[in-house]
Amino acid sequence: MRLSRYFLPVLKETPSEAQIVSHRLMLRAGMIKQSAAGIYSWLPLGYKVLKRIEQIVHEEQIRAGHIPMLMPTLQPADLWKESGRYDAYGPEMLRIRDRHDRDMLYGPTNEEMITDIFRSHVGSYKDLPLTLYHIQWKFRDEVRPRFGVMRGREFLMKDGYNFDLTKEAALHAYNRHLVSYLRTYERMGLQAIPMRADSGPIGGDDTHEFLVLAETGESEVFYDSQITDLRFGDRAIDYDSVEECQAVLEEFTSRYARTDETHDAEVFAQIPVERQRVARGIEVGQIFYFGTKYSDAMGALVDDGQGGRVPVHMGSHGIGVSRLVGAIIEASHDDKGIIWPEGVTPFHVGIVNLKQGDAACDGACEDLYKAFTAKGLEPLYDDRSERAGAKFATMDLIGLPWRITVGPRGLGAGVVELTSRRTGESEELSLEAAVARVAEIYAPHM
């Protein structure tokens, strides 16, 4: 993309309404615009990051054997009356009446609707196990929406639902989700720690939240410092293997890690003092096993293969897709702006032309642009007639992890400058070497 043809409305001033750094930087970098309290338009740069995150979530869900579909945003109230949650949910549920005076709602979650789909079409153990998921906009009518997309009202979420014949099979689905989530967050450059949590209105006993450590996190968290040394990495995993998934669960959940809701000071005190950590975290996902809560209430029964009809065991598993955009910024920024991890950056590399209009500089930038595009990488080429300082400030603000600077002096010596946004370190390389180097950096992410 050429910046002269893009829509990137960066702000020079820091918006006064934004209380946390991710909200400030998303507004300043022209990623979002508020249209109503807690409701945002995703401007082109923000939209690109949102799509990258969504794509990673899709890929990892499909890798785990989960099947994508899509449920609508609006739901009939009747389904929620069946489960008993219509009255229980409270004022955070946006209730709507249509032109025929039918009670509807903007879905905050989809346990009822997916259970209805399941009971309409599945009647036998032979069709199990089954995990369906979707990524769809949801709405929670927060009384005080704030922190930008971190606590918005209209938000994008992946929610998935497993259906299994037995509790044991459902717990394997739970473990499988935990493993897939570890992979998902690591691909985004995040360390998200599974912590034992409280189930809240979804119900159920088994639940873990995934928390990203950040000073601005809304939850206080308590953990054993050994947990931050764990990495899932790119190890091979057979998602059908009960043992392999169970082993990962144990590896990542056996050390103490809890939110304030489940914190137990006595147990925490047993950790060696030098490993005790108290910090703040941002919740970016949660997994639940809740057994037959919804299948009992809504009659989702299957033939068990032994002449019986039994309620199906379920769980639900969510990733906050739009919230992740803010969480990643909270975890990765500096005074100059955002620092995108390679896995989610909106453009792979920025090209800064120090002397727009100079034939050699323009030509070299065009060559770089074509070379990156040919390799499947997306460059953002700052082809505006601006001073170098302004171009660097924009690139630093929007946070592309790699920048190539093209100037007449370097070109005279046959080189351009490749700069890491994270470290600020630069190296001089030929055009070809610079393209090869960037392609090599992104190879694990393609």
Next chain:
Amino acid sequence: MRLSRYFLPVLKETPSEAQIVSHRLMLRAGMIKQSAAGIYSWLPLGYKVLKRIEQIVHEEQIRAGHIPMLMPTLQPADLWKESGRYDAYGPEMLRIRDRHDRDMLYGPTNEEMITDIFRSHVGSYKDLPLTLYHIQWKFRDEVRPRFGVMRGREFLMKDGYNFDLTKEAALHAYNRHLVSYLRTYERMGLQAIPMRADSGPIGGDDTHEFLVLAETGESEVFYDSQITDLRFGDRAIDYDSVEECQAVLEEFTSRYARTDETHDAEVFAQIPVERQRVARGIEVGQIFYFGTKYSDAMGALVDDGQGGRVPVHMGSHGIGVSRLVGAIIEASHDDKGIIWPEGVTPFHVGIVNLKQGDAACDGACEDLYKAFTAKGLEPLYDDRSERAGAKFATMDLIGLPWRITVGPRGLGAGVVELTSRRTGESEELSLEAAVARVAEIYAPHM
């Protein structure tokens, strides 16, 4: 995907509530499930088609130089009060009141919101031309939703908005959209004819609807038969060229083609009788130029470079993404089921194992599965222990354009059978040749 692990709830019975063939087939093929009148869940097979269509729309919009973003589903009523449409829109607008008693609505279209974004960030002719678009769920509270996803209430639509300094520039944007739409529909295997139309509540004088000819179309259309001989094909086009886009517009709109709203019997009568056609059509898109209607009302002014401040010229341009799924089926089916065009098929090829459990058959199917996957093609492998007739009926119903049948007799002779869903014709090929042949067929669509 292996069918034994998929969620494909095909129905044996024809659902009584479905009045048109696309609705019947989408229900029977397990593509959708109604959750409320005019509101559907997209089951896995339907979701895949929806995503293929969405992807083609994205690719062609980006090719034309238009910039993707995303606006929210809910909008504040205030914006619509500014334009005067809040009161004018009528009961099809779903009006919502939030917990703080603020008036909101579920967006049926986005002229107001995009104009608000524009006026907040753009103030100079230097930032023009600009075309922004998004693909988002919208809502129209139809009094009698029917015909499945063809006239649903919650529907997915691409809507794009151009901003230009002059009427001339805005008309180029109009033409550019027309060209990009021709390409878009052809990639989906559709012939969509641009017809002069009525502008309705969007406003403006210049507007064309794109109609797909189908017996079940909701509009009566009148056209010169020469128009159905036109193809855009894969000709190169420079979207920045005013002349090239204008020439395509003239080529595709100079012959008579109108909906009943704009039909002129006298002009129609001047076409040679043997070329006069009266048929029915399904609207799958519409483009508008409406000048300064919204920029005047909402104060979207730019510095014109000559000391003046002028309202920006705009147009809006829509493609009915979810509706297209139904329209394609209306245009492409037979008594046995759907016939997907290669560009939008949910899976590229079906693999039918005639003797599940036979080592040679299972092995050959696995080899085919791996070979297709390695080529970036998605097979659907019917690995169930069903009779051949049931497997063929399912494949015919869900409409994959190519099927490979693997049986012991053929394997004995070293061949499998490749069958076209459209013609029913089969040929016997070695496994390698069958894979190569299917890959060749899809090469233009990859």
